[in-house]
Amino acid sequence: MENPVKPSVTVILPARNEAEGLRRTLPGIHRILPDADIIVVDDGSTDATRSVAADAGARVLSAPYGMGNGAAVKRGARAATGEILVFMDADGQHDPADIPLLLAKLAEGFDMAVGARDRSGQANLQRGLANGFYNRLASWMTGHKVVDLTSGFRAVRADRFREFLHLLPNGFSYPTTSTMAFFRSAYPVAYVPIPVARRVGTSSHIRPLKDGVRFLLIIFKIASLYSPLKLFVPASATFFALGLGYYGYTFHTQGRFTNMSTLLFSAAVIIFLIGLVSEQITNLTYQKGDGGT
Structure with missing residues:
Protein backbone atom coordinates (compact mmCIF):
# COMPACT_ATOMS: atom_id res chain seq x y z
CA MET A 1 0.00 0.00 0.00
CA GLU A 2 1.40 3.39 -0.98
CA ASN A 3 2.07 5.99 1.67
CA PRO A 4 -0.29 8.96 1.46
CA VAL A 5 1.24 12.18 0.18
CA LYS A 6 1.93 14.53 3.08
CA PRO A 7 0.50 18.02 2.68
CA SER A 8 2.98 20.82 2.09
CA VAL A 9 3.65 23.12 5.03
CA THR A 10 4.42 26.83 5.24
CA VAL A 11 5.69 28.22 8.55
CA ILE A 12 4.93 31.91 9.07
CA GLU A 20 17.93 37.08 18.48
CA GLY A 21 14.77 35.00 18.65
CA LEU A 22 15.06 34.08 14.98
CA ARG A 23 18.64 32.89 15.48
CA ARG A 24 17.26 30.32 17.92
CA THR A 25 14.00 29.45 16.16
CA LEU A 26 14.81 29.16 12.45
CA PRO A 27 17.46 26.41 12.69
CA GLY A 28 15.05 24.35 14.77
CA ILE A 29 12.33 24.69 12.14
CA HIS A 30 14.74 23.56 9.41
CA ARG A 31 15.63 20.48 11.47
CA ILE A 32 12.01 19.51 12.14
CA LEU A 33 10.57 20.45 8.74
CA PRO A 34 13.42 20.43 6.21
CA ASP A 35 11.05 20.72 3.24
CA ALA A 36 8.84 23.45 4.69
CA ASP A 37 8.44 26.88 3.14
CA ILE A 38 9.47 29.34 5.87
CA ILE A 39 8.28 32.93 5.69
CA VAL A 40 9.48 35.65 8.06
CA VAL A 41 7.30 38.75 7.84
CA ASP A 42 9.51 41.65 8.89
CA ASP A 43 7.09 44.19 10.34
CA GLY A 44 9.21 47.32 10.05
CA SER A 45 12.12 46.05 12.16
CA THR A 46 15.05 48.33 12.94
CA ASP A 47 17.46 45.57 13.97
CA ALA A 48 18.99 42.69 11.97
CA THR A 49 15.73 40.72 11.71
CA ARG A 50 15.69 40.78 7.92
CA SER A 51 19.31 39.73 7.39
CA VAL A 52 19.16 37.01 10.06
CA ALA A 53 16.06 35.51 8.45
CA ALA A 54 17.52 35.67 4.93
CA ASP A 55 20.83 34.12 6.06
CA ALA A 56 18.87 31.25 7.63
CA GLY A 57 17.19 30.47 4.30
CA ALA A 58 13.75 31.93 5.03
CA ARG A 59 11.69 33.96 2.62
CA VAL A 60 11.47 37.51 3.94
CA LEU A 61 8.52 39.82 3.42
CA SER A 62 9.38 43.29 4.63
CA ALA A 63 7.12 46.21 5.47
CA PRO A 64 8.49 49.77 5.39
CA TYR A 65 6.92 50.45 8.80
CA GLY A 66 5.17 48.51 11.55
CA MET A 67 1.66 47.51 10.49
CA GLY A 68 0.87 45.18 13.36
CA ASN A 69 1.07 41.49 14.16
CA GLY A 70 -2.21 40.70 12.46
CA ALA A 71 -1.18 42.54 9.30
CA ALA A 72 2.02 40.48 9.21
CA VAL A 73 0.01 37.27 9.59
CA LYS A 74 -2.25 38.24 6.70
CA ARG A 75 0.69 39.08 4.45
CA GLY A 76 2.31 35.78 5.25
CA ALA A 77 -0.89 33.80 4.66
CA ARG A 78 -1.39 35.40 1.24
CA ALA A 79 2.17 34.61 0.18
CA ALA A 80 2.21 31.05 1.56
CA THR A 81 2.34 28.10 -0.83
CA GLY A 82 1.67 25.29 1.64
CA GLU A 83 -1.60 23.46 2.18
CA ILE A 84 -0.97 23.75 5.92
CA LEU A 85 0.01 27.01 7.61
CA VAL A 86 1.91 27.01 10.89
CA PHE A 87 2.04 30.30 12.78
CA MET A 88 4.52 30.81 15.59
CA ASP A 89 6.17 33.69 17.40
CA ALA A 90 9.66 34.73 16.35
CA ASP A 91 10.82 35.53 19.88
CA GLY A 92 12.03 32.03 20.76
CA GLN A 93 9.13 31.15 23.05
CA HIS A 94 7.77 28.39 20.82
CA ASP A 95 9.74 25.18 20.33
CA PRO A 96 9.76 23.98 16.69
CA ALA A 97 9.86 20.42 18.06
CA ASP A 98 6.18 20.88 19.00
CA ILE A 99 5.08 21.53 15.42
CA PRO A 100 4.57 17.81 14.62
CA LEU A 101 2.13 17.62 17.55
CA LEU A 102 -0.04 20.25 15.89
CA LEU A 103 0.25 18.66 12.46
CA PHE A 110 -9.16 18.93 12.76
CA ASP A 111 -8.99 22.15 10.77
CA MET A 112 -7.02 24.08 13.39
CA ALA A 113 -4.66 22.92 16.13
CA VAL A 114 -3.55 25.39 18.79
CA GLY A 115 -0.59 25.13 21.13
CA ALA A 116 -2.11 25.72 24.57
CA ARG A 117 0.10 27.29 27.24
CA ASP A 118 -0.16 26.50 30.93
CA ARG A 119 0.05 29.16 33.64
CA SER A 120 3.84 29.06 33.66
CA GLY A 121 3.78 30.09 30.01
CA GLN A 122 2.01 33.38 30.67
CA ALA A 123 4.06 36.58 30.57
CA ASN A 124 2.95 37.64 34.06
CA LEU A 125 0.15 37.20 36.60
CA GLN A 126 -1.95 39.95 35.04
CA ARG A 127 -1.78 38.36 31.60
CA GLY A 128 -2.49 34.93 33.05
CA LEU A 129 -5.64 36.12 34.85
CA ALA A 130 -6.82 38.04 31.79
CA ASN A 131 -6.28 35.09 29.46
CA GLY A 132 -8.08 32.80 31.90
CA PHE A 133 -11.07 35.13 31.82
CA TYR A 134 -11.06 35.25 28.00
CA ASN A 135 -10.92 31.46 27.83
CA ARG A 136 -13.97 31.12 30.07
CA LEU A 137 -15.84 33.81 28.15
CA ALA A 138 -15.07 32.21 24.80
CA SER A 139 -16.04 28.77 26.14
CA TRP A 140 -19.41 30.17 27.20
CA MET A 141 -19.90 31.92 23.86
CA THR A 142 -19.06 28.88 21.74
CA GLY A 143 -20.31 26.05 23.90
CA HIS A 144 -16.90 24.38 23.52
CA LYS A 145 -13.97 24.38 25.90
CA VAL A 146 -11.42 26.99 24.82
CA VAL A 147 -8.10 26.21 26.47
CA ASP A 148 -5.99 29.09 25.13
CA LEU A 149 -7.78 31.77 23.15
CA THR A 150 -4.78 34.05 22.55
CA SER A 151 -2.00 31.59 21.70
CA ARG A 160 -9.96 27.41 5.73
CA PHE A 161 -7.80 30.17 7.21
CA ARG A 162 -7.93 32.34 4.10
CA GLU A 163 -11.73 32.40 4.28
CA PHE A 164 -11.39 34.72 7.27
CA LEU A 165 -8.56 37.04 6.24
CA HIS A 166 -11.06 39.87 5.79
CA LEU A 167 -12.04 39.51 9.47
CA LEU A 168 -8.55 39.55 10.95
CA PRO A 169 -7.44 42.82 12.59
CA ASN A 170 -4.05 44.36 11.91
CA GLY A 171 -3.27 44.40 15.64
CA PHE A 172 -2.57 41.74 18.22
CA ALA A 190 -8.03 21.04 18.79
CA TYR A 191 -5.75 22.12 21.64
CA VAL A 192 -2.32 20.62 22.32
CA PRO A 193 -0.55 21.37 25.63
CA ILE A 194 2.90 22.85 25.01
CA PRO A 195 5.64 24.36 27.17
CA VAL A 196 6.64 27.95 26.48
CA ALA A 197 10.13 29.36 27.02
CA ARG A 198 11.02 32.90 27.99
CA ARG A 199 11.17 35.25 25.06
CA VAL A 200 14.55 36.24 23.62
CA GLY A 201 15.66 39.80 22.93
CA THR A 202 13.64 42.88 23.75
CA SER A 203 11.02 42.90 26.47
CA SER A 204 7.36 42.32 25.75
CA HIS A 205 5.53 45.08 23.89
CA ILE A 206 2.61 44.82 26.33
CA ARG A 207 1.79 47.96 28.35
CA PRO A 208 -0.60 47.56 31.32
CA LEU A 209 -2.98 50.49 30.72
CA LYS A 210 -3.10 50.26 26.95
CA ASP A 211 -3.20 46.47 27.16
CA GLY A 212 -6.13 46.58 29.58
CA VAL A 213 -8.18 48.73 27.21
CA ARG A 214 -7.26 46.49 24.30
CA PHE A 215 -8.30 43.37 26.20
CA LEU A 216 -11.64 44.98 27.04
CA LEU A 217 -12.17 45.58 23.34
CA ILE A 218 -11.28 41.94 22.68
CA ILE A 219 -14.14 40.89 24.96
CA PHE A 220 -16.62 42.82 22.83
CA LYS A 221 -14.96 41.54 19.69
CA ILE A 222 -15.44 37.95 20.86
CA ALA A 223 -19.14 38.60 21.33
CA LEU A 242 -33.27 47.82 36.79
CA GLY A 243 -36.19 49.66 35.25
CA LEU A 244 -38.70 47.24 36.74
CA GLY A 245 -37.05 47.44 40.15
CA TYR A 246 -36.90 51.22 40.10
CA TYR A 247 -40.53 51.41 39.00
CA GLY A 248 -41.52 49.16 41.88
CA TYR A 249 -39.59 51.37 44.28
CA THR A 250 -41.04 54.67 43.03
CA PHE A 251 -44.57 53.26 42.84
CA HIS A 252 -44.29 52.06 46.43
CA THR A 253 -42.77 55.29 47.76
CA GLN A 254 -44.27 57.95 45.46
CA GLY A 255 -47.12 56.21 43.69
CA ARG A 256 -45.90 57.13 40.22
CA PHE A 257 -43.95 56.02 37.13
CA THR A 258 -40.80 58.14 36.76
CA ASN A 259 -38.73 59.29 33.81
CA MET A 260 -35.80 57.16 35.02
CA SER A 261 -37.89 54.01 34.70
CA THR A 262 -38.88 55.08 31.19
CA LEU A 263 -35.21 55.63 30.31
CA LEU A 264 -34.18 52.21 31.65
CA PHE A 265 -37.00 50.40 29.81
CA SER A 266 -36.16 52.28 26.60
CA ALA A 267 -32.48 51.37 26.94
CA ALA A 268 -33.44 47.71 27.36
CA VAL A 269 -35.48 47.75 24.14
CA ILE A 270 -32.79 49.63 22.17
CA ILE A 271 -29.99 47.31 23.31
CA PHE A 272 -32.06 44.25 22.39
CA LEU A 273 -32.81 45.64 18.91
CA ILE A 274 -29.13 46.48 18.36
CA GLY A 275 -28.34 42.88 19.29
CA LEU A 276 -30.79 41.58 16.70
CA VAL A 277 -29.29 43.77 13.98
CA SER A 278 -25.76 42.74 15.01
CA GLU A 279 -26.73 39.08 14.86
CA GLN A 280 -27.95 39.47 11.29
CA ILE A 281 -24.79 41.34 10.29
CA THR A 282 -22.69 38.56 11.82
CA ASN A 283 -24.59 35.94 9.83
CA LEU A 284 -24.04 37.87 6.61
CA THR A 285 -20.33 38.29 7.44
CA TYR A 286 -19.80 34.56 7.78
CA GLN A 287 -21.81 33.81 4.67
CA LYS A 288 -19.35 36.08 2.85
CA GLY A 289 -16.42 34.22 4.39
CA ASP A 290 -17.89 30.85 3.38
CA GLY A 291 -18.25 31.99 -0.19
CA GLY A 292 -21.99 31.48 -0.01
CA THR A 293 -21.74 27.78 0.78
Missing part, protein backbone atom coordinates in the same frame (compact mmCIF):
# COMPACT_ATOMS: atom_id res chain seq x y z
CA LEU A 13 6.71 34.01 11.69
CA PRO A 14 5.62 37.61 12.19
CA ALA A 15 8.69 39.45 13.46
CA ARG A 16 9.48 42.93 14.67
CA ASN A 17 12.98 43.40 16.07
CA GLU A 18 13.33 39.68 16.76
CA ALA A 19 16.80 38.98 15.36
CA ALA A 104 -0.80 15.32 13.93
CA LYS A 105 -4.08 16.87 15.07
CA LEU A 106 -4.77 18.12 11.55
CA ALA A 107 -4.09 14.62 10.26
CA GLU A 108 -6.82 13.40 12.63
CA GLY A 109 -9.35 15.64 10.88
CA GLY A 152 -0.10 32.58 18.56
CA PHE A 153 1.26 29.05 18.00
CA ARG A 154 -1.17 27.21 15.73
CA ALA A 155 -1.47 25.08 12.61
CA VAL A 156 -4.39 25.52 10.22
CA ARG A 157 -5.57 24.37 6.85
CA ALA A 158 -4.65 27.17 4.46
CA ASP A 159 -7.92 27.20 2.52
CA SER A 173 -5.86 39.85 18.45
CA TYR A 174 -5.65 37.71 15.32
CA PRO A 175 -5.57 34.47 17.42
CA THR A 176 -8.85 35.45 19.10
CA THR A 177 -10.49 36.35 15.82
CA SER A 178 -9.38 33.25 13.94
CA THR A 179 -10.35 30.90 16.77
CA MET A 180 -13.85 32.36 17.09
CA ALA A 181 -14.26 32.37 13.31
CA PHE A 182 -13.42 28.67 13.10
CA PHE A 183 -15.87 27.82 15.88
CA ARG A 184 -18.54 30.02 14.29
CA SER A 185 -18.17 28.19 10.97
CA ALA A 186 -18.18 24.71 12.58
CA TYR A 187 -14.56 23.99 11.67
CA PRO A 188 -13.16 21.66 14.38
CA VAL A 189 -10.44 23.07 16.63
CA SER A 224 -19.60 40.42 18.04
CA LEU A 225 -17.67 37.75 16.12
CA TYR A 226 -19.52 34.77 17.48
CA SER A 227 -23.02 35.59 18.71
CA PRO A 228 -23.87 39.21 19.54
CA LEU A 229 -27.15 38.25 21.19
CA LYS A 230 -25.23 36.45 23.94
CA LEU A 231 -23.84 39.85 24.91
CA PHE A 232 -26.79 42.10 24.14
CA VAL A 233 -29.59 39.99 25.65
CA PRO A 234 -28.03 39.88 29.16
CA ALA A 235 -27.32 43.63 28.94
CA SER A 236 -30.89 44.29 27.82
CA ALA A 237 -32.27 42.08 30.58
CA THR A 238 -30.15 43.95 33.15
CA PHE A 239 -31.55 47.33 32.11
CA PHE A 240 -35.08 45.92 32.05
CA ALA A 241 -34.65 44.49 35.57
Whole structure:
Protein backbone atom coordinates (compact mmCIF):
# COMPACT_ATOMS: atom_id res chain seq x y z
CA MET A 1 0.00 0.00 0.00
CA GLU A 2 1.40 3.39 -0.98
CA ASN A 3 2.07 5.99 1.67
CA PRO A 4 -0.29 8.96 1.46
CA VAL A 5 1.24 12.18 0.18
CA LYS A 6 1.93 14.53 3.08
CA PRO A 7 0.50 18.02 2.68
CA SER A 8 2.98 20.82 2.09
CA VAL A 9 3.65 23.12 5.03
CA THR A 10 4.42 26.83 5.24
CA VAL A 11 5.69 28.22 8.55
CA ILE A 12 4.93 31.91 9.07
CA LEU A 13 6.71 34.01 11.69
CA PRO A 14 5.62 37.61 12.19
CA ALA A 15 8.69 39.45 13.46
CA ARG A 16 9.48 42.93 14.67
CA ASN A 17 12.98 43.40 16.07
CA GLU A 18 13.33 39.68 16.76
CA ALA A 19 16.80 38.98 15.36
CA GLU A 20 17.93 37.08 18.48
CA GLY A 21 14.77 35.00 18.65
CA LEU A 22 15.06 34.08 14.98
CA ARG A 23 18.64 32.89 15.48
CA ARG A 24 17.26 30.32 17.92
CA THR A 25 14.00 29.45 16.16
CA LEU A 26 14.81 29.16 12.45
CA PRO A 27 17.46 26.41 12.69
CA GLY A 28 15.05 24.35 14.77
CA ILE A 29 12.33 24.69 12.14
CA HIS A 30 14.74 23.56 9.41
CA ARG A 31 15.63 20.48 11.47
CA ILE A 32 12.01 19.51 12.14
CA LEU A 33 10.57 20.45 8.74
CA PRO A 34 13.42 20.43 6.21
CA ASP A 35 11.05 20.72 3.24
CA ALA A 36 8.84 23.45 4.69
CA ASP A 37 8.44 26.88 3.14
CA ILE A 38 9.47 29.34 5.87
CA ILE A 39 8.28 32.93 5.69
CA VAL A 40 9.48 35.65 8.06
CA VAL A 41 7.30 38.75 7.84
CA ASP A 42 9.51 41.65 8.89
CA ASP A 43 7.09 44.19 10.34
CA GLY A 44 9.21 47.32 10.05
CA SER A 45 12.12 46.05 12.16
CA THR A 46 15.05 48.33 12.94
CA ASP A 47 17.46 45.57 13.97
CA ALA A 48 18.99 42.69 11.97
CA THR A 49 15.73 40.72 11.71
CA ARG A 50 15.69 40.78 7.92
CA SER A 51 19.31 39.73 7.39
CA VAL A 52 19.16 37.01 10.06
CA ALA A 53 16.06 35.51 8.45
CA ALA A 54 17.52 35.67 4.93
CA ASP A 55 20.83 34.12 6.06
CA ALA A 56 18.87 31.25 7.63
CA GLY A 57 17.19 30.47 4.30
CA ALA A 58 13.75 31.93 5.03
CA ARG A 59 11.69 33.96 2.62
CA VAL A 60 11.47 37.51 3.94
CA LEU A 61 8.52 39.82 3.42
CA SER A 62 9.38 43.29 4.63
CA ALA A 63 7.12 46.21 5.47
CA PRO A 64 8.49 49.77 5.39
CA TYR A 65 6.92 50.45 8.80
CA GLY A 66 5.17 48.51 11.55
CA MET A 67 1.66 47.51 10.49
CA GLY A 68 0.87 45.18 13.36
CA ASN A 69 1.07 41.49 14.16
CA GLY A 70 -2.21 40.70 12.46
CA ALA A 71 -1.18 42.54 9.30
CA ALA A 72 2.02 40.48 9.21
CA VAL A 73 0.01 37.27 9.59
CA LYS A 74 -2.25 38.24 6.70
CA ARG A 75 0.69 39.08 4.45
CA GLY A 76 2.31 35.78 5.25
CA ALA A 77 -0.89 33.80 4.66
CA ARG A 78 -1.39 35.40 1.24
CA ALA A 79 2.17 34.61 0.18
CA ALA A 80 2.21 31.05 1.56
CA THR A 81 2.34 28.10 -0.83
CA GLY A 82 1.67 25.29 1.64
CA GLU A 83 -1.60 23.46 2.18
CA ILE A 84 -0.97 23.75 5.92
CA LEU A 85 0.01 27.01 7.61
CA VAL A 86 1.91 27.01 10.89
CA PHE A 87 2.04 30.30 12.78
CA MET A 88 4.52 30.81 15.59
CA ASP A 89 6.17 33.69 17.40
CA ALA A 90 9.66 34.73 16.35
CA ASP A 91 10.82 35.53 19.88
CA GLY A 92 12.03 32.03 20.76
CA GLN A 93 9.13 31.15 23.05
CA HIS A 94 7.77 28.39 20.82
CA ASP A 95 9.74 25.18 20.33
CA PRO A 96 9.76 23.98 16.69
CA ALA A 97 9.86 20.42 18.06
CA ASP A 98 6.18 20.88 19.00
CA ILE A 99 5.08 21.53 15.42
CA PRO A 100 4.57 17.81 14.62
CA LEU A 101 2.13 17.62 17.55
CA LEU A 102 -0.04 20.25 15.89
CA LEU A 103 0.25 18.66 12.46
CA ALA A 104 -0.80 15.32 13.93
CA LYS A 105 -4.08 16.87 15.07
CA LEU A 106 -4.77 18.12 11.55
CA ALA A 107 -4.09 14.62 10.26
CA GLU A 108 -6.82 13.40 12.63
CA GLY A 109 -9.35 15.64 10.88
CA PHE A 110 -9.16 18.93 12.76
CA ASP A 111 -8.99 22.15 10.77
CA MET A 112 -7.02 24.08 13.39
CA ALA A 113 -4.66 22.92 16.13
CA VAL A 114 -3.55 25.39 18.79
CA GLY A 115 -0.59 25.13 21.13
CA ALA A 116 -2.11 25.72 24.57
CA ARG A 117 0.10 27.29 27.24
CA ASP A 118 -0.16 26.50 30.93
CA ARG A 119 0.05 29.16 33.64
CA SER A 120 3.84 29.06 33.66
CA GLY A 121 3.78 30.09 30.01
CA GLN A 122 2.01 33.38 30.67
CA ALA A 123 4.06 36.58 30.57
CA ASN A 124 2.95 37.64 34.06
CA LEU A 125 0.15 37.20 36.60
CA GLN A 126 -1.95 39.95 35.04
CA ARG A 127 -1.78 38.36 31.60
CA GLY A 128 -2.49 34.93 33.05
CA LEU A 129 -5.64 36.12 34.85
CA ALA A 130 -6.82 38.04 31.79
CA ASN A 131 -6.28 35.09 29.46
CA GLY A 132 -8.08 32.80 31.90
CA PHE A 133 -11.07 35.13 31.82
CA TYR A 134 -11.06 35.25 28.00
CA ASN A 135 -10.92 31.46 27.83
CA ARG A 136 -13.97 31.12 30.07
CA LEU A 137 -15.84 33.81 28.15
CA ALA A 138 -15.07 32.21 24.80
CA SER A 139 -16.04 28.77 26.14
CA TRP A 140 -19.41 30.17 27.20
CA MET A 141 -19.90 31.92 23.86
CA THR A 142 -19.06 28.88 21.74
CA GLY A 143 -20.31 26.05 23.90
CA HIS A 144 -16.90 24.38 23.52
CA LYS A 145 -13.97 24.38 25.90
CA VAL A 146 -11.42 26.99 24.82
CA VAL A 147 -8.10 26.21 26.47
CA ASP A 148 -5.99 29.09 25.13
CA LEU A 149 -7.78 31.77 23.15
CA THR A 150 -4.78 34.05 22.55
CA SER A 151 -2.00 31.59 21.70
CA GLY A 152 -0.10 32.58 18.56
CA PHE A 153 1.26 29.05 18.00
CA ARG A 154 -1.17 27.21 15.73
CA ALA A 155 -1.47 25.08 12.61
CA VAL A 156 -4.39 25.52 10.22
CA ARG A 157 -5.57 24.37 6.85
CA ALA A 158 -4.65 27.17 4.46
CA ASP A 159 -7.92 27.20 2.52
CA ARG A 160 -9.96 27.41 5.73
CA PHE A 161 -7.80 30.17 7.21
CA ARG A 162 -7.93 32.34 4.10
CA GLU A 163 -11.73 32.40 4.28
CA PHE A 164 -11.39 34.72 7.27
CA LEU A 165 -8.56 37.04 6.24
CA HIS A 166 -11.06 39.87 5.79
CA LEU A 167 -12.04 39.51 9.47
CA LEU A 168 -8.55 39.55 10.95
CA PRO A 169 -7.44 42.82 12.59
CA ASN A 170 -4.05 44.36 11.91
CA GLY A 171 -3.27 44.40 15.64
CA PHE A 172 -2.57 41.74 18.22
CA SER A 173 -5.86 39.85 18.45
CA TYR A 174 -5.65 37.71 15.32
CA PRO A 175 -5.57 34.47 17.42
CA THR A 176 -8.85 35.45 19.10
CA THR A 177 -10.49 36.35 15.82
CA SER A 178 -9.38 33.25 13.94
CA THR A 179 -10.35 30.90 16.77
CA MET A 180 -13.85 32.36 17.09
CA ALA A 181 -14.26 32.37 13.31
CA PHE A 182 -13.42 28.67 13.10
CA PHE A 183 -15.87 27.82 15.88
CA ARG A 184 -18.54 30.02 14.29
CA SER A 185 -18.17 28.19 10.97
CA ALA A 186 -18.18 24.71 12.58
CA TYR A 187 -14.56 23.99 11.67
CA PRO A 188 -13.16 21.66 14.38
CA VAL A 189 -10.44 23.07 16.63
CA ALA A 190 -8.03 21.04 18.79
CA TYR A 191 -5.75 22.12 21.64
CA VAL A 192 -2.32 20.62 22.32
CA PRO A 193 -0.55 21.37 25.63
CA ILE A 194 2.90 22.85 25.01
CA PRO A 195 5.64 24.36 27.17
CA VAL A 196 6.64 27.95 26.48
CA ALA A 197 10.13 29.36 27.02
CA ARG A 198 11.02 32.90 27.99
CA ARG A 199 11.17 35.25 25.06
CA VAL A 200 14.55 36.24 23.62
CA GLY A 201 15.66 39.80 22.93
CA THR A 202 13.64 42.88 23.75
CA SER A 203 11.02 42.90 26.47
CA SER A 204 7.36 42.32 25.75
CA HIS A 205 5.53 45.08 23.89
CA ILE A 206 2.61 44.82 26.33
CA ARG A 207 1.79 47.96 28.35
CA PRO A 208 -0.60 47.56 31.32
CA LEU A 209 -2.98 50.49 30.72
CA LYS A 210 -3.10 50.26 26.95
CA ASP A 211 -3.20 46.47 27.16
CA GLY A 212 -6.13 46.58 29.58
CA VAL A 213 -8.18 48.73 27.21
CA ARG A 214 -7.26 46.49 24.30
CA PHE A 215 -8.30 43.37 26.20
CA LEU A 216 -11.64 44.98 27.04
CA LEU A 217 -12.17 45.58 23.34
CA ILE A 218 -11.28 41.94 22.68
CA ILE A 219 -14.14 40.89 24.96
CA PHE A 220 -16.62 42.82 22.83
CA LYS A 221 -14.96 41.54 19.69
CA ILE A 222 -15.44 37.95 20.86
CA ALA A 223 -19.14 38.60 21.33
CA SER A 224 -19.60 40.42 18.04
CA LEU A 225 -17.67 37.75 16.12
CA TYR A 226 -19.52 34.77 17.48
CA SER A 227 -23.02 35.59 18.71
CA PRO A 228 -23.87 39.21 19.54
CA LEU A 229 -27.15 38.25 21.19
CA LYS A 230 -25.23 36.45 23.94
CA LEU A 231 -23.84 39.85 24.91
CA PHE A 232 -26.79 42.10 24.14
CA VAL A 233 -29.59 39.99 25.65
CA PRO A 234 -28.03 39.88 29.16
CA ALA A 235 -27.32 43.63 28.94
CA SER A 236 -30.89 44.29 27.82
CA ALA A 237 -32.27 42.08 30.58
CA THR A 238 -30.15 43.95 33.15
CA PHE A 239 -31.55 47.33 32.11
CA PHE A 240 -35.08 45.92 32.05
CA ALA A 241 -34.65 44.49 35.57
CA LEU A 242 -33.27 47.82 36.79
CA GLY A 243 -36.19 49.66 35.25
CA LEU A 244 -38.70 47.24 36.74
CA GLY A 245 -37.05 47.44 40.15
CA TYR A 246 -36.90 51.22 40.10
CA TYR A 247 -40.53 51.41 39.00
CA GLY A 248 -41.52 49.16 41.88
CA TYR A 249 -39.59 51.37 44.28
CA THR A 250 -41.04 54.67 43.03
CA PHE A 251 -44.57 53.26 42.84
CA HIS A 252 -44.29 52.06 46.43
CA THR A 253 -42.77 55.29 47.76
CA GLN A 254 -44.27 57.95 45.46
CA GLY A 255 -47.12 56.21 43.69
CA ARG A 256 -45.90 57.13 40.22
CA PHE A 257 -43.95 56.02 37.13
CA THR A 258 -40.80 58.14 36.76
CA ASN A 259 -38.73 59.29 33.81
CA MET A 260 -35.80 57.16 35.02
CA SER A 261 -37.89 54.01 34.70
CA THR A 262 -38.88 55.08 31.19
CA LEU A 263 -35.21 55.63 30.31
CA LEU A 264 -34.18 52.21 31.65
CA PHE A 265 -37.00 50.40 29.81
CA SER A 266 -36.16 52.28 26.60
CA ALA A 267 -32.48 51.37 26.94
CA ALA A 268 -33.44 47.71 27.36
CA VAL A 269 -35.48 47.75 24.14
CA ILE A 270 -32.79 49.63 22.17
CA ILE A 271 -29.99 47.31 23.31
CA PHE A 272 -32.06 44.25 22.39
CA LEU A 273 -32.81 45.64 18.91
CA ILE A 274 -29.13 46.48 18.36
CA GLY A 275 -28.34 42.88 19.29
CA LEU A 276 -30.79 41.58 16.70
CA VAL A 277 -29.29 43.77 13.98
CA SER A 278 -25.76 42.74 15.01
CA GLU A 279 -26.73 39.08 14.86
CA GLN A 280 -27.95 39.47 11.29
CA ILE A 281 -24.79 41.34 10.29
CA THR A 282 -22.69 38.56 11.82
CA ASN A 283 -24.59 35.94 9.83
CA LEU A 284 -24.04 37.87 6.61
CA THR A 285 -20.33 38.29 7.44
CA TYR A 286 -19.80 34.56 7.78
CA GLN A 287 -21.81 33.81 4.67
CA LYS A 288 -19.35 36.08 2.85
CA GLY A 289 -16.42 34.22 4.39
CA ASP A 290 -17.89 30.85 3.38
CA GLY A 291 -18.25 31.99 -0.19
CA GLY A 292 -21.99 31.48 -0.01
CA THR A 293 -21.74 27.78 0.78
